Amino acid sequence: MRFQLETGGQANLIRTYASGLIVVGQESYAHSLIVLPQQIIANWGPPNFDALAQTHFEALAALSPEVVILGTGQRQQFPRAELLAVLVTAGIGWEIMNTAAACRTYNILMGEGRKVAAALLMIESES
Numbered sequence: 001m002r003f004q005l006e007t008g009g010q011a012n013l014i015r016t017y018a019s020g021l022i023v024v025g026q027e028s029y030a031h032s033l034i035v036l037p038q039q040i041i042a043n044w045g046p047p048n049f050d051a052l053a054q055t056h057f058e059a060l061a062a063l064s065p066e067v068v069i070l071g072t073g074q075r076q077q078f079p080r081a082e083l084l085a086v087l088v089t090a091g092i093g094w095e096i097m098n099t100a101a102a103c104r105t106y107n108i109l110m111g112e113g114r115k116v117a118a119a120l121l122m123i124e125s126e127s
Helices: 054-062 081-089 099-111
Strands: 014-018 021-024 027-029 033-036 039-041 067-072 093-097 116-121
Touching: 014 099, 021 033, 054 081, 054 116, 067 099, 081 093, 093 099, 099 116
Parallel strands: 067 093, 067 116
Antiparallel strands: 014 021, 021 027, 033 039, 033 116
16 A cells, blocks of 8 residues: 655655555665654564564654554554563553554654654555
8 A cells, every 4th residue: 555644844744554564754664663753663573473572662662653554464463461571661661553553553653753652563455
């Protein structure tokens, strides 16, 4: 799906998402990443939902966003409570949704000027 949002600045806008692809600005990514309005962390790590570990959530907490939007791939899946506890302890809000919804939600919050981090797992193909 393609969409456009006017941001008026140099903030990182997610322009396209599809199975195995996320385009932020003019850059294409084919692996999990973290997108913040002014930063992209392309080497976040987990290749899929089952690989999520505490270190991935610690990396998110270290960025000190107001809210983390976790995109869990093709479908919404909830990580174990002990993983989310890292964000809760740091006072960071969180939302869990499929990656397509996470991309759309990130763009809306970013457009509102919120300090948001989108942690995006790739959308798997529907084979």
